[in-house]
Amino acid sequence: MSESARTLNVFFDVDHTLVYTTHEQSSLRPGAHEAMARLKDAGHSIYVWSAGGQLYSERTVERFGLSEWVDGCFDKHPRVEPRPDLIIDDDWYLVEKYGGYCVSQYKEVNESDRELLEIVDKLAERGDL
Numbered sequence: 001m002s003e004s005a006r007t008l009n010v011f012f013d014v015d016h017t018l019v020y021t022t023h024e025q026s027s028l029r030p031g032a033h034e035a036m037a038r039l040k041d042a043g044h045s046i047y048v049w050s051a052g053g054q055l056y057s058e059r060t061v062e063r064f065g066l067s068e069w070v071d072g073c074f075d076k077h078p079r080v081e082p083r084p085d086l087i088i089d090d091d092w093y094l095v096e097k098y099g100g101y102c103v104s105q106y107k108e109v110n111e112s113d114r115e116l117l118e119i120v121d122k123l124a125e126r127g128d129l
């Protein structure tokens with residue numbers, strides 16, 4: 001376990017960031033487990049939030065086996081506590097607002113997608129991992 005200079009509250013969006021969901025299926029973006037594990041190993045806190053609500057966020061976390069890394073689930077409320085230090089989202093407007101990293105919309109199953117891991121690499125490069 002490495003010790004970074006500061007601990008961050010990292011917020012993951014659900015739809016089109018962590019998962020792609022249709023009526024028939026729901027798929028987790030590749031690298032989600034590893035990205036969260038690396039963030040936790042560095043001492044950061046991980047939260048999952050969605051405009052679909054807290055319960056939807058919780059169900060997504062349980063469904064895809066992310067519970068061991070996730071510290072909390074929330075509705076996407078502008079005054080959420082704890083405060084996000086960094087968000088990972090497909091909505092550029094929100095990334096501008098809170099700070100963080102914008103991902104392309106995960107809108108089809110793509111096993112070669114590496115965007116979540118690339119974000120973790122960027123955090124490592126800037127000294128936060």
Ligand SMILES: [Mg+2]
Pocket residue numbers: 013014015016017089090091
């Ligand atoms: Mg989204």
